[in-house]
Amino acid sequence: MQIHKDPGGTWEWASALPDARLSPGVIRYRGYRLALGLPRQRLEVPADAVTLVINFDGELRLTDVRDPGTATTHRFLTCGLRTSATLGEHDGSLYGVEVVLTPWAAFTLLGVAMQECSETVVDASELLGRRVDELAESLASRSRWEERFELLDITLTRWAAGGPACPPRIVWAWDQLARTSGRTRIQDVAEGSGWGRRQFEYRFRRHIGVPAKSAARIMRLQRALRLLSEGRAPVEAATASGFFDQAHLTREVTTMTGRPPTRLLAARRRAAPGPGARDRLDGRITSVLVPR
Template identity: 45%
Template structure:
């Protein structure tokens, strides 16, 4: 378990991360505890990342919705953020504490006990999706002592959910791993041939157990590579060439679709952050908004 703390002109923050228990398997990626005591509201853009995130807040609510939403964003004390290929916005009053659970989509299929395409682009509370198990997780986390106790609760609840759930097809989890390792650049025809399935069957199983089509999943994972390269200082022309875009205009269109801004605007938002904003190392998941 690793923890970091810091102070900015806005207040204090604490982040604690740990890998899950070994019995849970590779698809349970990471847990993260968070505590923010900021003196003004916080607002951040959340990007498609190829993960399914479950969040339990132990005090106060977050308000989450699509980036372009005109109506007020609904409040959540717990949240399942389904598979998506467009950005969302989350905001809160500055005081927040809770636990995040990060899952590969094929593992979320087992944990959540639902076809993943039904969750595409949606945000639901844990009790809405999991029923009594969702309420139990929130109650037990509120009662647990310290971060280690909270993470042990998550291990226990997930293990029971996985044991009772449907396992993803080995071909789906394997194909997802190949797409992840290649940043979405492996040809989909080759991927289907390697599974022994037709392209149509692969697409049907992907929608059921990942929530996105293989083509859309590849686009999300490729954008993660784009954003990593841009935030590391690579020139857009080099990024476009390395990531298989026709030209810079094509790159700019996809960046805007995934982040709600141009590459330059997105990098400017990232530079404003005085504290860590990405939920998982190696992925560009967020940027702060004013």
């Protein structure tokens, strides 16, 4: 487990891997306590994971960058796979935990068809009912992050035992896409699953949340952003990530995040280390602090 604190006491982050029995479906736990004194905005970039957020104190206001006129406020939320970015805002005070999951594990733990919480943000109370309220109360009553993460291990192990199983062929298909960062041909994955194309697409969307083509699109975006952030030339990053050319890469990044890659990465470089500057997945660019 890792804990990072501001000496001035304005923020604290904790991160831990789950119990081995929950791996690889449950990817990471993240805890946070913010007392910044000023509102904060963060652009949530499409990523190949599902996030369950449980706030003990404070709420998040979320807006789809494609539709600025619609915003929702949540204490508990579930964010499935998305092909567009979300702008998250809070008043500077926030205290809670995030559970980062593979989509197929989220299907089992949440017990719902994943298209119900993909391409949107859903209040976790609507999906989990009293389960999330009881978990939030129990987590908030613990005084140390280690105790909270241990409670998550116990609770999620119980949920997994009582939840619907994801077909192994869907887990295999997800792994094929993830292994190549979305560059594997969908037709090859569908044929390898042993199902017909229509059956494969139906099952993939039910258990993962989006069509296989959309999942691959998200993975290619993440690979391209990582390569660009490492200093790779745009043409090289585009080719290595499965885009036709640099123009195609620029269009996709702009469409999916609301910002061209140069502007997105410039904003990321300007963000000082500290609260909100940490990505929820290693090797991914999952969020960018943006000025109000």
